[in-house]
Amino acid sequence: MKTSDGDRKTGRVTIREVAEDAGVSVAAVSKVLRDAYGVSDTLRAKVRVSMDRLGYRPLAAARGMRGQTYTLGLIIPDLRNPFFADIMVGVNQALERTQYRALMGISENSVRTEMALVESMLDRQMDGIILIGSTEDRANHDKIAALKPLVTIGHHDPQADHFDTVNNNDQQGAMLAVRHLAANGYKNIAMLSLFSGTSTILAERELGYRRAMLEAGIAKNINIIQSSQSLRDVQLAARHLLEGPNRPDAIFCWTDFIALEVISVATEMGLSIPGDVGIVGYDNTMYCDLAQNGLSSIDQSGELLGLQSARLLIERIKGRQEAEHFVVTPRLVSRRSSMRLSR
Amino acid sequence: MKTSDGDRKTGRVTIREVAEDAGVSVAAVSKVLRDAYGVSDTLRAKVRVSMDRLGYRPLAAARGMRGQTYTLGLIIPDLRNPFFADIMVGVNQALERTQYRALMGISENSVRTEMALVESMLDRQMDGIILIGSTEDRANHDKIAALKPLVTIGHHDPQADHFDTVNNNDQQGAMLAVRHLAANGYKNIAMLSLFSGTSTILAERELGYRRAMLEAGIAKNINIIQSSQSLRDVQLAARHLLEGPNRPDAIFCWTDFIALEVISVATEMGLSIPGDVGIVGYDNTMYCDLAQNGLSSIDQSGELLGLQSARLLIERIKGRQEAEHFVVTPRLVSRRSSMRLSR
DNA sequence: CTGAAAGCGCTTACAG
DNA sequence: CTGAAAGCGCTTACAG
Numbered sequence: 001m002k003t004s005d006g007d008r009k010t011g012r013v014t015i016r017e018v019a020e021d022a023g024v025s026v027a028a029v030s031k032v033l034r035d036a037y038g039v040s041d042t043l044r045a046k047v048r049v050s051m052d053r054l055g056y057r058p059l060a061a062a063r064g065m066r067g068q069t070y071t072l073g074l075i076i077p078d079l080r081n082p083f084f085a086d087i088m089v090g091v092n093q094a095l096e097r098t099q100y101r102a103l104m105g106i107s108e109n110s111v112r113t114e115m116a117l118v119e120s121m122l123d124r125q126m127d128g129i130i131l132i133g134s135t136e137d138r139a140n141h142d143k144i145a146a147l148k149p150l151v152t153i154g155h156h157d158p159q160a161d162h163f164d165t166v167n168n169n170d171q172q173g174a175m176l177a178v179r180h181l182a183a184n185g186y187k188n189i190a191m192l193s194l195f196s197g198t199s200t201i202l203a204e205r206e207l208g209y210r211r212a213m214l215e216a217g218i219a220k221n222i223n224i225i226q227s228s229q230s231l232r233d234v235q236l237a238a239r240h241l242l243e244g245p246n247r248p249d250a251i252f253c254w255t256d257f258i259a260l261e262v263i264s265v266a267t268e269m270g271l272s273i274p275g276d277v278g279i280v281g282y283d284n285t286m287y288c289d290l291a292q293n294g295l296s297s298i299d300q301s302g303e304l305l306g307l308q309s310a311r312l313l314i315e316r317i318k319g320r321q322e323a324e325h326f327v328v329t330p331r332l333v334s335r336r337s338s339m340r341l342s343r
Numbered sequence: 344m345k346t347s348d349g350d351r352k353t354g355r356v357t358i359r360e361v362a363e364d365a366g367v368s369v370a371a372v373s374k375v376l377r378d379a380y381g382v383s384d385t386l387r388a389k390v391r392v393s394m395d396r397l398g399y400r401p402l403a404a405a406r407g408m409r410g411q412t413y414t415l416g417l418i419i420p421d422l423r424n425p426f427f428a429d430i431m432v433g434v435n436q437a438l439e440r441t442q443y444r445a446l447m448g449i450s451e452n453s454v455r456t457e458m459a460l461v462e463s464m465l466d467r468q469m470d471g472i473i474l475i476g477s478t479e480d481r482a483n484h485d486k487i488a489a490l491k492p493l494v495t496i497g498h499h500d501p502q503a504d505h506f507d508t509v510n511n512n513d514q515q516g517a518m519l520a521v522r523h524l525a526a527n528g529y530k531n532i533a534m535l536s537l538f539s540g541t542s543t544i545l546a547e548r549e550l551g552y553r554r555a556m557l558e559a560g561i562a563k564n565i566n567i568i569q570s571s572q573s574l575r576d577v578q579l580a581a582r583h584l585l586e587g588p589n590r591p592d593a594i595f596c597w598t599d600f601i602a603l604e605v606i607s608v609a610t611e612m613g614l615s616i617p618g619d620v621g622i623v624g625y626d627n628t629m630y631c632d633l634a635q636n637g638l639s640s641i642d643q644s645g646e647l648l649g650l651q652s653a654r655l656l657i658e659r660i661k662g663r664q665e666a667e668h669f670v671v672t673p674r675l676v677s678r679r680s681s682m683r684l685s686r
Numbered sequence: 687c688t689g690a691a692a693g694c695g696c697t698t699a700c701a702g
Numbered sequence: 703c704t705g706a707a708a709g710c711g712c713t714t715a716c717a718g
Contacts, residue, residue, distance in 0.1 A: 012711090014710095014711055014712085015711065015712060016711080016712095024688080024689085025688065025689040025690075026689080026690090026711095026712085026713095027688075027689055027690080027691095027713080027714085028687090028688065028689070029712095030712065030713055030714090031688090031713095033712090033713095034713080036713095038687060038688085039687070039688085040687055040688090043687080043688080057462065057466050058466065058711085058712075059466060059468065059710090059711055059712070060404075060466050060467040060468065061403075061404040061405075061407040061408055061412065061467065061468040061710090061711080061712090062404075062408060062694095062710070062711035062712040062713090063711080063712055063713075064404040064694090064712085065404055065405060065408065065693085065694040065695070065696090065710090065711075065712065065713080066693075066694050066712065066713040066714065067694095067712080067713055067714085069404065069467065071467060073446075079422075079425075079427070079428035079431050079432075080425055080428045080629060082422075082423055082425065084422070085422035085423045088422050088449055089422075089451070092449060092451065101448070101460075101463045101467075102448070103416075103446040103447065103448055103467075104446065104447040104448070104449075105444065105445070105446055105447070106431055106435060106447075108432070108435065117444075119400065120444045123400050123401065123402060123403050124403040124404065124412070124414060124444075124446075125402065125403065125404040231629065231632070257629075257630075257633065260630070260633040261633055263633075263635060264632065264633050264635060267635050286423060286574065286600075287600075287603070287630065287633075289574070289607065290600065290603040290604055290606075290607050290630075292606060292607060292610050292635045355695090357694095357695060357696085358695065358696060359695080359696095367704080367705085368704065368705040368706075369695095369696085369697095369705085369706090370697080370698085370704075370705055370706080370707095371703095371704065371705070372696095373696065373697055373698090374697095374704090376696090376697095377697080379697095381703060381704080382703070382704080383703055383704085386703080386704080401695085401696075402694090402695055402696070404694090404695080404696090405694070405695035405696040405697090405710095406695080406696055406697075407696085407710090408694090408695075408696060408697080408709085408710040408711070408712090409696065409697040409698065409709075409710050410696080410697050410698085410710095
């Protein structure tokens with residue numbers, strides 16, 4: 001009676017019905033569900049048969065009340081940047097054969113909503129958090145990590161003890177970009193960066209840019225412009241750069257879609273790419289191939305970063321305590337936008 | 344004693360501690376939390392003060408055991424398509440002043456994972472589901488809707504009784520594209536569509552294409568090519584179309600990033616856009632402005648669709664039973680890719 | 687190896 | 703208007 005009443009209300013099969021069907025206790029079913037030790041093969045088999053027959057699916061919320069929800073929270077700053085799609089593919093790949101699922105939230109580039117989103121994911125009992133392009137400081141990361149396992153992607157903090165980081169070597173990536181431009185005869189190379197006081201990946205890329213400029217003997221041309229992510233601001237910054245008295249002959253852009261915007265502005269101004277201005281982006285997203293003028297870019301393998309971060313997070317959930325800091329080596333993918341005809 | 348023990352384990356303030364602090368019952372706190380009727384202003388004020396002082400945040404999992412989780416599930420087929428970013432912005436906008444949060448899952452264009460993702464969201468006690476670009480049939484949608492409120496975006500089923508739909512008028516959108524191309528002197532207009540037996544939006548767009556071709560008196564040139572979403576397949580399809588004996592002088596592409604791919608292939612083949620081939624896309628995503636050759640496109644206001652779907656979903660969660668079917672009128676945004684110099 | 691019972695943090699009738 | 707008690711569907715010691 002009770003059972004059928006429960007059915008009508010939720011339409012869900014519960015662990016109790018499975019237990020009744022299999023003629024075992026509720027605790028036994030729970031153990032099978034969690035692959036916990038201490039159940040005989042016979043019992044396990046019986047339970048599995050009942051689960052299948054009844055179409056049982058555990059309710060994550062109920063599991064979360066005492067144990068895990070098998071849900072990972074991914075926080076992404078900006079859905080417009082296609083680089084994050086690559087990361088997500090890698091994450092889903094890592095989760096394929098597991099009980100875990102990844103759910104994404106968008107922080108829309110605001111620090112305020114970033115922490116708010118973390119909180120709302122903690123409130124929703126995520127087993128762990130992957131924070132992408134975080135702009136928080138160590139204290140905030142540690143605060144999160146004290147509550148749930150945390151992995152950051154695109155945030156450099158190699159000394160962090162309580163959470164894992166997954167990155168490419170941004171300094172090296174920026175150096176690759178500048179060296180490549182210099183090798184193609186560009187000398188007055190500017191960098192278009194993002195306005196952000198706290199982003200460590202931008203700091204690394206800016207540092208790499210400076211170092212490579214120095215190395216190439218063109219330190220006097222160092223010129224870093226920062227803009228926000230809004231298309232309007234990027235356009236203004238690009239125009240400012242290209243209309244100025246000392247027009248750069250190349251621009252290294254901190255991410256691809258900004259680079260595409262710059263190409264667009266330059267073309268509108270009647271400048272030719274790569275003849276008048278060489279352009280290199282970062283992330284090597286699918287749009288690099290699509291742009292008519294093939295955009296050269298630094299590849300940091302978003303898929304690998306995503307895959308690795310999901311793996312590290314699950315390891316942490318399963319108990320690992322020591323921090324791991326994974327860094328992949330970026331590589332340059334050169335296309336037309338940086339290949340000056342005259343060498 | 345008990346209380347401090349609870350503290351140590353979870354680090355969370357519970358409803359009970361708030362009740363103790365405010366000197367009221369647990370039930371009273373719950374009522375304040377839900378803005379339920381039947382609490383005096385005095386009691387409400389006392390409880391709110393305690394909540395703030397203790398930094399109380401309700402645990403969604405626990406709420407979900409009996410009531411709502413205040414979490415909406417968004418299912419997106421493909422993160423690479425920037426149109427979905429617009430939708431997400433609209434959804435988040437609608438949720439701004441509410442207790443609800445939207446969490447996204449990616450189905451990666453597979454029917455198998457689409458239903459699996461729906462199930463895993465139901466298992467995670469989402470209060471409602473927004474399904475974007477669904478390829479399910481009525482039966483499956485009704486099945487979901489029987490369990491939780493459902494709104495689909497980009498799926499036409501105006502007769503559906505048990506769930507809401509949010510769309511633009513895809514047939515009209517396709518007609519706008521063809522009419523625009525015809526008005527610019529293009530006659531041999533092909534359509535590049537997606538290979539999908541079940542997508543109703545593609546069916547509508549294809550129908551609109553046919554109707555407008557008929558209307559323009561160029562029905563003999565009707566030519567619809569379908570490809571998958573993989574870049575490789577799109578490239579092959581585009582090449583096939585452009586190398587064929589009866590080369591089209593314009594191509595209407597079902598979505599923007601496919602159109603950018605076609606422009607890329609055509610340019611590589613030495614064809615000029617819009618001189619040799621005119622191109623129109625769909626969705627008017629940010630990349631239309633970025634492409635060097637400004638991509639003409641049909642705007643369906645993703646932000647509005649997202650906003651509206653979140654509103655409808657919350658209405659349903661609050662009890663609405665009759666289906667609503669929201670349709671926005673698309674409009675053409677013309678750029679260089681379809682503006683033949685010779686009129 | 688197996689199961690009965692308590693409990694996670696809320697909401698929901700129900701009684702006062 | 704206010705609160706005591708039962709219960710949501712699981713997991714977790716604990717006892718057998």
